[in-house]
Structure formats: C-alpha cells, structure tokens
Amino acid sequence: MDLNLFFSQLLNGLSSGAIYASLALAIVLIFRTTGILNFAQGEMALFSTYVTWWLADQGLSIGLAIAISVAVSFVGGAVIERVVIRPFEKASPLVIVIATLGLFLALNSLTQVVFGTDAKQLGSAFPDTVWDVWGLRIEAQTIGILVVLGLECVALWVLFQRTRIGLALRAVADNPEASRLLGVRVGTMLMFGWGLSAALGSLAGAMVVPTTQALTASSLQSVLVFAFAAAALGGFDSPLGAVVAGLIVGIARALTIQYIEPLNNIELVVPFAIILVVLLVKPAGLFGSTQVERV
Amino acid sequence: MRGRALGIGTRAGAALLTVGVLAWLPQYYGATDTALFAKAIYIAIAALGLNLLTGYNGQVSIGHGAFFGFGAYATAILMNDHGWDFLATLPVVAVASFVVGAAVGFPALRVKGLYLALITLGLAALFPDLVTKYVHGTGGTTLVQPPLPTSPGWAQGFAPNDDQWRYYLALTIGIVMFILAWNLVRGRFGRALLAVRDHDAAASTIGIDLARIKVGSFAISALYAGIAGSVGVMVTGLANAGRVETFQLSINFLVAVVIGGTATVLGPVVGAWTFVFLERATQDLFPDQALLSPAIFGVALILLLFALPDGIVGGARRTGRFARRKLQARRAPRAPDFPSPIREDRQ
Structure with missing residues (x-):
C-alpha cells in the first residue's frame, strides 16, 4: 500500500471533515439551545458566503470580508430567530421542521435573486503554499481550515464554560421555564444562539468554497448533508461529538x-x-446524552 | 366527533359530489390544467402514505422522494425495456416498495425522531447517486421515458384525449388508495399507530407489537410513495431522479401532509391540492421572475403554518367545533356546563 497516498487522502479527509464539523457545530448549537433541527442552516451559510464574495468583490481583503460577513450573519441569524422561528415557539416539532424547510426554499431563491445565478469565484483566506514533509504534500489551506476549527472549539468552550452569557445559554437549553424565573432573558438568549450559529455557518461557507470549483446556489447542500450526518453521529446535543464525528465522516x-x-x-x-x-448500538450518538423515559 | 357533526348521508353526499367534481375537471379544463390536477393526485397519494407514517405514527421522514423515485423507475423500466402494460406494473411496484420500505424502516426500531429523519435524509441524498450509477436510460442519461398508456376505444366517449384518460387512471388509483388508507386508520392497525406515536413504551405494555407497527407503517408509506411514483411516470412521461428533485419531492410530500393536517385522512389530499395550486400561484405572480417563486412559496408556507398550525383540515374542525358550541349555547342558554365524561375533542 502506498503510504504517501494514504496520508494525503487522510489530509484531504481531515480538511473536508473540518468543514463538516464547523457546520455540524452550528447545527448542534441551535439544537442545544432551542431543540430545533435547522434544515435552513446550509442556506443561511450560503447567503453569508455570497455576502463574503460580494464584499471581496468590492475590493476588500478576504480576511476583512469574512469578518464583516460573520458579523452580518450573527445579526441575520438573530433576526431570523425572532421573526421566523419565535412565532412557532409552541408549535409541534414537525411544524417547526416544515417552517425551517420553508426558510430553506426562501433563502436559496433569495440568494439567487440578489446575487445572480452565475458561478462566482471566491479566493481563499489562506496562502496557497505547499509544504513538503518527507514527500507528503501538505497544503497551507488544509492546516488553515484545521486551525480555524480548533479556534472555533476553544472560543465556544470559553464562551459556554467561562462566561456569564454562556452559563445563561446553557441554563436556557436545560430548562427555559426555570431560567425565566431566575431572571435570564430567554428570548435574547435564543436570538444569541441563532446568531452564533449563523456566524459559525458563515465561517464554514468561507472555508468550503475555495476548496470547490465555484460558488453556486447549491454549493452548500451536499456539505449540509454531511454536516447533518456528523451531527447525528456525534449526538445532536454534543459540540465535541459534532467535531469528532465531522472529522470521522470526512476521513471515511x-x-x-x-x-x-x-x-x-x-x-x-x-x-x-x-x-x-452507531445509532443501532448507541441510539443517542457517540457523545450524546441518553434520555430516560418513564411510563 | 365527525360522525356526530355530519350524518352518514351528508358525508356520502359530499364524497359523491367531490368525486363528481374531480371527474368533471378534465372535461372543462385543457391539457395544461389537467396535468396539474393529475400532479395533485399523485402528490396526494404519496402524502396519504407519508401521513400514516408521520401523522399517525409520529415518525418523520424526509426521504420519501426516494421511494417515489423507486416506484417511478420500476414502472418506467418495466414498461420501456420489458414491454409491460402500465397497470400490470402497479402490483409489482406495490410489493417491491413495501419490501424496500420494510428494509429501510428496520432501523426505526432503534432510531427515533430526528435521528430517523436524518437517516431518511441520507436515503434521499443517496438514491440519485444509485440511479446515476445503475440506470442507463435514454442517450446515456438517467432519464427513462416509457410509452404512455393511450385512451382505449371504449373510453372515447368521455376521454377522447390521452391526457384525459391518464387523469382518470390517476384519479381511480387515487380513490382506491384513499379508501384503503381510510379503512386502515379506522381499524385496529390505525389505533395501534396512534398508541405507538403517543407513547411507545406504554403501547407495548398493552400488547402492541412495536416492531410490527413501526416497520409496518414504514413499509406501507413506502408502498404509497412507490405507487405515487408509478402514477407520476404515467402523468409526466418520464422517470428522473436528480439530487434536487428527489429532495424537493420529499419536502413536497411533508408540506402537503402538514398544511393539510396531520393525522387526518382527508388532510393530505386537501394539502396536496393546496400545495400544487399554491406553487402554481407563486409561479404566476411574477412570470418573468422564475427565481423568486420559491422565495414567495417559502414565505407563504411559513405564514400558512403560522395561521393554521394544525393544518387546513384541523383548522376547519376547530372552527366547526367552536361554531357548534356557540350555537348550542344560544339554544340552551341556561344549560349547566357539566364536563362530559367522554371528552369531545378526542379525535
């Protein structure tokens, strides 16, 4: 077996896996705070990526464009939660699933209307350097994506475990009623969770597009399928699971x-x-928490 | 509840009137509209089956477009390559879809809720790849275009055009499938579906075989989707399974179920017709802006769900109950308001 080939495929898998992991993190974030599986996650990221492209097209440097797009996405995600999702607060989960599917259709077509249907080119935020390590080609692109994923994980961990706002987010996810009684602004936290998730999606979009040929309206749909696979594999309520499973799915x-x-x-x-x-053996996913049910 | 609200005679009359109107449609409207009505019928068939799974048994599937595609290809290939008659393919499709559905539904024993929804999403994503790999249709593409059934001599009186004949075929199949679903949910199986949906652990303690009900409802809903696929081939003239189409079909079926009203027999049918016309209306709104129509459709869908969270049929029932209560209150203003021992809103 050609070891070199094996390792380069492993690296390929890691870099696409890191992208699945980013989007899976976004899915898990929303699921944890609101219990909703957001099928529009990919299309939200698509819109953000088009915003990045547009900013870069206006002459901004790619890094700045991504930063602005992340901020815009944060606001957009919060607005979507307030305007589209909140009215369904008390509806059945199936109705909410359909509502996010409606959002999926609306965002996809809105993106094409606003930005046009032609394929766009988006540069990479990383240099196209290639290092040669014992005959193995390692692209700066791959390392960059992995570093971004690592930073995302650290930032999220700090946010959730070390700040008051993270504590409030966890409280809302765990028990909204009790949190409200303790003075946590549940609505604001939900908006914050969606905003955070949209911002993560925006980053994932900016990472994925330079690795594919071009940016089109269907660029993120297959990524979304793999991200969902990763979220399910890791357990929907586990950010760590999302990251590990994303990498597993990418490598596999x-x-x-x-x-x-x-x-x-x-x-x-x-x-x-x-x-x-995995689900047949562990129905809650690799890292998910099982729920005990009483009759 | 419905039994008391509308007598059996009223309901039979309404059913006859509906069938009469459905039969009259292709006589009055042209080929374009007839194709649209036929589309509503085959979406209704798939939605009927999906409602058994999602509405009555609480298992969400976003992958029934794959079963639809399976049925469509089975019919198209049998007709095109083996010269079968359209109607002869239906029993084969029914049995094959049932078996495939049971095989796919098997994980449903362990995997629940959103996880199951994701497995079915994988199915919808995978099916187009399978087709691309194994189907070699017209000119090396994945399209299969079988010869379509034509209006026979004895039917010239009421269906001189082939599209009318195909509409009547679709309508007949649709009515048969509707009556089957109707009987299914009203019997022991239907009650078991609801019991498993509401609390599967409790259901199993009163002797309901969970495996049989869960896998069975998956298989039956796959059968419905497969038959819908066969009818779809007959109406549109081709079997196709692009990634986008399969996913969209899966969503369309779910949308039809939810806007019609989950866990009502009539809901998916009403939902399918509403869906088809809503889609058409959003296309007609800005004819030169084809890109915009999914956006309007998506927004309309969200608004509709907001206004009628329990669907059109559910909303209509709620309104009916409300109106009856008001009427009764007016007739007997001093009647004491004892709670009835049998809950009225049991449905």
Whole structure:
C-alpha cells in the first residue's frame, strides 16, 4: 500500500471533515439551545458566503470580508430567530421542521435573486503554499481550515464554560421555564444562539468554497448533508461529538473514494452506514446524552 | 366527533359530489390544467402514505422522494425495456416498495425522531447517486421515458384525449388508495399507530407489537410513495431522479401532509391540492421572475403554518367545533356546563 497516498487522502479527509464539523457545530448549537433541527442552516451559510464574495468583490481583503460577513450573519441569524422561528415557539416539532424547510426554499431563491445565478469565484483566506514533509504534500489551506476549527472549539468552550452569557445559554437549553424565573432573558438568549450559529455557518461557507470549483446556489447542500450526518453521529446535543464525528465522516469519505472501487460515486453510503451502525448500538450518538423515559 | 357533526348521508353526499367534481375537471379544463390536477393526485397519494407514517405514527421522514423515485423507475423500466402494460406494473411496484420500505424502516426500531429523519435524509441524498450509477436510460442519461398508456376505444366517449384518460387512471388509483388508507386508520392497525406515536413504551405494555407497527407503517408509506411514483411516470412521461428533485419531492410530500393536517385522512389530499395550486400561484405572480417563486412559496408556507398550525383540515374542525358550541349555547342558554365524561375533542 502506498503510504504517501494514504496520508494525503487522510489530509484531504481531515480538511473536508473540518468543514463538516464547523457546520455540524452550528447545527448542534441551535439544537442545544432551542431543540430545533435547522434544515435552513446550509442556506443561511450560503447567503453569508455570497455576502463574503460580494464584499471581496468590492475590493476588500478576504480576511476583512469574512469578518464583516460573520458579523452580518450573527445579526441575520438573530433576526431570523425572532421573526421566523419565535412565532412557532409552541408549535409541534414537525411544524417547526416544515417552517425551517420553508426558510430553506426562501433563502436559496433569495440568494439567487440578489446575487445572480452565475458561478462566482471566491479566493481563499489562506496562502496557497505547499509544504513538503518527507514527500507528503501538505497544503497551507488544509492546516488553515484545521486551525480555524480548533479556534472555533476553544472560543465556544470559553464562551459556554467561562462566561456569564454562556452559563445563561446553557441554563436556557436545560430548562427555559426555570431560567425565566431566575431572571435570564430567554428570548435574547435564543436570538444569541441563532446568531452564533449563523456566524459559525458563515465561517464554514468561507472555508468550503475555495476548496470547490465555484460558488453556486447549491454549493452548500451536499456539505449540509454531511454536516447533518456528523451531527447525528456525534449526538445532536454534543459540540465535541459534532467535531469528532465531522472529522470521522470526512476521513471515511475520502478513504472510500480512494480505496473502495464498488462504492465509486455512491460514497455517500459510507457516512450513513456509519451512522446507522452507531445509532443501532448507541441510539443517542457517540457523545450524546441518553434520555430516560418513564411510563 | 365527525360522525356526530355530519350524518352518514351528508358525508356520502359530499364524497359523491367531490368525486363528481374531480371527474368533471378534465372535461372543462385543457391539457395544461389537467396535468396539474393529475400532479395533485399523485402528490396526494404519496402524502396519504407519508401521513400514516408521520401523522399517525409520529415518525418523520424526509426521504420519501426516494421511494417515489423507486416506484417511478420500476414502472418506467418495466414498461420501456420489458414491454409491460402500465397497470400490470402497479402490483409489482406495490410489493417491491413495501419490501424496500420494510428494509429501510428496520432501523426505526432503534432510531427515533430526528435521528430517523436524518437517516431518511441520507436515503434521499443517496438514491440519485444509485440511479446515476445503475440506470442507463435514454442517450446515456438517467432519464427513462416509457410509452404512455393511450385512451382505449371504449373510453372515447368521455376521454377522447390521452391526457384525459391518464387523469382518470390517476384519479381511480387515487380513490382506491384513499379508501384503503381510510379503512386502515379506522381499524385496529390505525389505533395501534396512534398508541405507538403517543407513547411507545406504554403501547407495548398493552400488547402492541412495536416492531410490527413501526416497520409496518414504514413499509406501507413506502408502498404509497412507490405507487405515487408509478402514477407520476404515467402523468409526466418520464422517470428522473436528480439530487434536487428527489429532495424537493420529499419536502413536497411533508408540506402537503402538514398544511393539510396531520393525522387526518382527508388532510393530505386537501394539502396536496393546496400545495400544487399554491406553487402554481407563486409561479404566476411574477412570470418573468422564475427565481423568486420559491422565495414567495417559502414565505407563504411559513405564514400558512403560522395561521393554521394544525393544518387546513384541523383548522376547519376547530372552527366547526367552536361554531357548534356557540350555537348550542344560544339554544340552551341556561344549560349547566357539566364536563362530559367522554371528552369531545378526542379525535
């Protein structure tokens, strides 16, 4: 077996896995704070990525464009929570699922109306340097994506475990009624959670586009499928699970494409087969918490 | 509840009138509209099945577009490559979809709620890839275009055009599937579905076989989606399963169920027709802005859900109950307001 090839596929898998992990983190954030599975997550990130592209197209440096887009997405996510999701606070989960699907359709077509349907080119935030380590080609792009993911994790950990606002967010996720009684502004926290999630999605979008050919309205849909797979594999309520599972899904996908000939073009089987097996053994996901039910 | 609200005669009359109107539609409207009505019928068939799974049994699926595609390809390939008659393919599709549905539904024994929804999402994402890999249709594409059924000699009196004949075929199949669903939910199986949805652990303690009900409802809903796919091929003339189409179909079925009213037999049918016309209306609103129509549709969907969270049929029932209570209050103003031992809103 060609070890070099194996390791370069591993790196490929890691870099796409890090992107799945970013978006999976965004999904988990919303799920933890509101109990909603947001199917519009990918399209929210798509819109943010177009904003990044537009800013870069106006002549801003790519880093600045991403930073502004993250801020805009934060506000946008909070507004979406307040305007679209809050009215369904007391509705059944199925109705909320359909509402996020409505949001999915609306955002996707709005993006095309606002920014046009032609494919866009978006530069990478990282230099295109390639290091040669014992014959293995390591791209700065790959390292950059992994570093960003690492920073995201650290920032989220600090936010959730070491700040008052993080404590309030966790309290709201755990028990909204009791939090309200203790004076936590539940509504504001929910908006904050959605904003944070949209900001993460915006980062994920800015990372993924330079690795694909171009930015189009369907750029993030397959990423969303893999991110969902990662969220399910890790357990919907576990940020750590999302990151680990995102990397697993990415690596499994890259290795399948390289090594398993009969699964050519249907490599999507692999993440879902993994999920199925994991869920059959551990129904709450790898890192998820199980819920005890009483009759 | 419904039994008391409307007598059996009234309901039979309403059903006959509805079927009469549905049968009259293609006589009055042209080919374009007839195709639209036929689309509403095959979406209604799939939604009927999905409602058994999602509405009655509480298992959400975002992957039924895959079963639809399965049925569509089975019919198209049997007709195109093996020269089968359209109607002859239906039993085969029904059995095959049922078996595939049972196989896919098997994880539902362990995997619940949102996790199951995600497994089915994987199904919807995977199916187009499978088709691309294994189906070799017209000119190397994945499209299969079978010869469509034509209006036979004896039907010339009421369906001189082929599209009318196909509409009547679709309508007949739709009515059969509707009556089947109606009987299914009114019997032992239907009550078991609800019991499992509301509390599966409790249901199993009173002797309901969870595995049979959960996998069974998955298989039956897959059967409905498969038949809907066959009818879809007959109406549109081709089987196709792009990534986007499969996902969109899956969403469309769910939308039809939810806007019609979950866990009501009539809901998916009303929802499917509403959906088809809502989609058409948003396309017509800005004819030169085709891109904008999904946005308007998405917003309209969210507004509709906001106004009628329990769907059109659920909302209508609620209004009916409210009106009856007001009427009764007016007739007997001093009647003591004892709570009835049997809850009225049991439905």
